[in-house]
Amino acid sequence: MGARRVVLLADLDYFYSQAEELRNPSMRGKPVVVCVYSGRTEESGVVATANYEARKYGVRSGMPIALAKKRLSGADPVFLPVDFPYYKEVSERVIGIMKEYSDQLEQVGLDEAYLDVSNRVEDFAEAEQLAKEIKRRVLQEAGLKLTIGVGPNKIIAKMASDAAKPDGLMVIRPENVEEFISPLPVDKIPGVGKKTAERLERMGIKTIKDLAQFDPVRLVDEFGESLGAHLHAASRGEDEDPVRGRAEAGSMSRIITLKENTKDLKAVLPKVDEICEEIHERAVREGVLFRTIGIIAITSDLGIKTRTKSLPAPTDDLGTLKRESSELVKKFLQSTDKEIRRIGVHISDFTRREKGQRTLSGYI
DNA sequence: TAAGTTAATTCCC
């Protein structure tokens, strides 16, 4: 029961930029920056990712495009818009190769996958050889570099990969877990983001060593049963979370940036209608019915607000989608004084539309 | 009081 595991985390290096270099190899050696343009002004938007040539100049994911341009002036950079369908295609080729190495594969986003190889290897030395083979094959057959972390669980595999990138391989055996994690800052623990790291810092906890020495009862007190226990276990390098395949896509969303911030419902509703039409078209094309409708509003202070409503029955009716989305936006604007910067619509709680299935359409 | 449902948030890529 709960036999010791060998878990591997494979993470493609600077993925979107690397995919672009694959499509156009003449860009290799130059800084390549993949951008999400918002359309508000000519250059508004952020960097999705940048290759390591660009990172040398301090360019990072999430950085405004204008700042990246400034940092790269004179460095002969290439700026490209994101192309999700292409990255998805490239990703599928890579995941296909990895699936040959374990039937326990958990994909995370487009560029990462956990593999539980406990049944395929005898020890960590063998896992290291397997990881080398995966790296070799992904490079030969898909043309991409990646980093692999190997450990006794998902958290350690992930932290090993983070420490080894780019084009790296790091194996952390159980007996080396403590020395590996102790000196690292707490925000290197997967699941500890900005908010949690700030709270820990206020409690005087900066490194994982600090966290390991802290009274677990007080952690649970502070952070609740789940996060408190997770923090304590992680500080000791322990993590039982299994590698498991993820379900098919269960939601669709589309969010846009408005030309100008507004609190005027009449200015937002036409956009909401357009977004609903796009999402509806995709839902019908993919044959899904949705039972939950939501809106996402990013306010001028960049706060993220969501409002959702569950329907009495699944539907794919456009009128219902538009009515409910509009209603949620209207109620949101009535509940606040803030201006809206970005607006989006979200559908979820899918069931597949079976042949000839009918729905309660257009209910009120 | 327990169990299910709904809505909002936090965190991940």
Next chain:
DNA sequence: TTAGGGAATTAACTTA
């Protein structure tokens, strides 16, 4: 100071 996807937690409410 972006987009689109996912998992998990938690609080509040409903129902049995």
